[in-house]
Amino acid sequence: MRPPFVITVDGPAASGKGTVAAGLAAVYGLAMLDSGLLYRAVGVLAERAGLDLDNAEAAAGIARRLRAEDLGDPAFRTRGAGEAASRVAVHPAVRLALRDLQLAFARRPEGAVLDGRDQGTVICPEAPAKLYVTAAPGVRAERRWKQLQAQGEAVGYDEILADIVKRDERDGSRADSPMRPAADAVLLDTSQMTIEQAADAARRIVEAARARWEAS
Template identity: 60%
Template structure:
């Protein structure tokens, strides 16, 4: 009798630029499929914030790498790292190979959970989990992402200019896509999910369809 094939762990790699909706989708997918979830961007935000607080030159790759190697992932305060400023700090330190090398081991260990896992970031499908069963690249136009960010900040009572946020979104996109270490780009076998015209429920259903259609 031929044994039934053993299904590979359901590892879902979600990548994409800032404010495309990948974090929200990743959390929903993790809850829906009963999988552990890791927002890898928090690791880089924590390194960026710590480096800034310690007066480290954010353009100094080795100094930033030292901060990353000393990071206690269990002590990360997620609430304190949500915000545009922390995102900008993360983007700057994430360009450095020593920082990425220090954090990659933690991410790969998380992804190795025998149950599977959901990870979102900017190099999950290309670097961290190139063998993931499901890879989704979540994107949206820069204008839509800037409007989302502007509305989010306005809802928190902050006065922001859409044009300034749009310029920052484009600058961060260029920095993330142009860096030498793990540039932001879709994996060759990733499914593209453009959320520009989608609400969260429609985007979630589309993401579930991608997962459900993936080979087991």
């Protein structure tokens, strides 16, 4: 029996992967999971509870109680939530606690789009379509800076760039599920692309993968 058609979209912060993933979900009529939002929720909820983000078991306790329907809080999409997410994501206990939720989403019979940093390497390595979306750090910092400005967060570009570099290092060097492209992922560098160009390139990558999947 052929497995569900799953699309994984991995990559660093502000690379455009979220926009790409949302666009693909719309094109193919698939549900989308923003796995980064899970870690943001854990970080924010841990902070609200007065917990130390470096306490792996405390953060894992929050993660074990988290449900997909709990992710609507706008606070999970702030700059602070991103930093908190990167800190709790280094804990293997937190990643393990969130794994079942992600696996269940990936096993939907109709397929799914999974957006994150380890979706194609750890959560769904058998996915028929895998993308790794990236962009130069300076480009990503400018995108995130503009996004935060639009949300009313007063922060400087240089500060955002420093955050981006720090998060790349933390996410790429953690012992459990480091951020890296899957061996069979297609690299999509959006540094010089508009949103429309990135969406079109992603769709063409997935169309090729879908043709192989349908022929299997």
